[in-house]
Amino acid sequence: MIIGTLGPKGTYSEKAVRQWDDKADLKFYDDIFDTVDALLRKEVDCSIVPIENSLEGSITLTLDLLMEHQLKITGEVVVRIKNCLLSKGNLEDIKIIMSHPQPLSQCRKYIKNNFKGVEIRSDLSTSHAAKLASGSKEIAAIASEESARMYGLNILDENIQDVKENFTRFIVIGKNSPSPTGNDKTSIIVYLEKNRPGALYEILGEFTSKNIDLTKIESRPTKKVLGDYVFYIDIKGHIEDKTIKETLLKIKSKVGMLKILGSYPAAK
Template identity: 55%
Template structure:
């Protein structure tokens, strides 16, 4: 199967895909395809050019990746897995630190290193790129250019690690979703054995209230509380229909076929304008390959 990730080679999305695949019986039956941006990964699923996509969802320093949230709402995809990657940004270049005039990285990469850049490279031009690995590839062109990217990207493109661990917080992690076209979900899960009874599960949904009234969100959250369902994440995102109009992204523990969750979803559907089920998937468990 083909797996679409944000490229080029050496990206954290590539690392996430390999980490998710690690230990699977058919790990070697998959190939990676690299795309210029996150939208292209989603589009590749729609056009059947790839079978699976791996996209960044949220970062422990900078929060959610807005484009991924928007695409999850707009595209007909299902979530079949998650993985969490430890982010270790390095300053990479083929020149010397004192000669750097331009620093490149993905917007999230620059934001996660904001204080470092202010303290050590005040006045240096910052440029955004489609990914951290794209920044590393561009930094090979001139010694006055540097990139904020991974040590894997340094090896991939022959760059020196001028300064390691430049993120503003030592604990820096990004959560990735593994997504597939909705109509192929059961088939792909059967191949990768995603529905093993041995797993603990999480479920993700998107809710649009569709009417502004006192207590509307409370009514939704009460359904989870009354059935002792543990919410692991809730986030609002503009609906893009009107100012102050939002959709809500909700993650919680458990599998969609669990009786208490089925009951909660049934009750919530009658209280909202839209409920999109993204899917139930094995909960990420940290291991040696995630460090």
């Protein structure tokens, strides 16, 4: 199996792939858009991309791509994030700190308290930042321990995120729908079309009446007009479960659009 993910080597995305399938062949891409596009172009069998972080919330680009394209979620992986400060030099040498925007946000307080006056630069990935840091003692990267080993960097400080319990959820986007396992999740997108009073409450009431557990609900702009939203909803259960299937049929008749993104085993 060939899996597309964010590169270069050493990213948390690669770690997610290894947790999912440690025998797969990997193809690395510069960003989430290219990683998903590789699947659409059939360069890979599936792609694994981040969708939300426990500190910073959802990855909006991933949500938007799920809305824009006919993509199917076939699995999920949760990776514990331990951000480290990596460099060729010492703390006093650092003039630039680089990383992906997510880790920079996750380490906001740490950077502010310890590196006043240091230039902060966003990069495409944590491992790419580490690769650049390997070329200069004045550059530090916020990345993983794996990146330190891969690019020959010193770990100057570890677990530097502002909240120690830090997890990122990745989704597997593929082709084949997994069979029910008894511990599944179904992801959908709902567009109400007419924003009448109580419309969302009415939809959520359908889940409540059937004792269906919602694990996530989030709104995103439709990008058509101000105040127009779609809702991303994760529910416990599989689309083949009778209760889930019947409830979604009821909801479909009451909304402007119901898009089923997939049913898949929930991450442990």
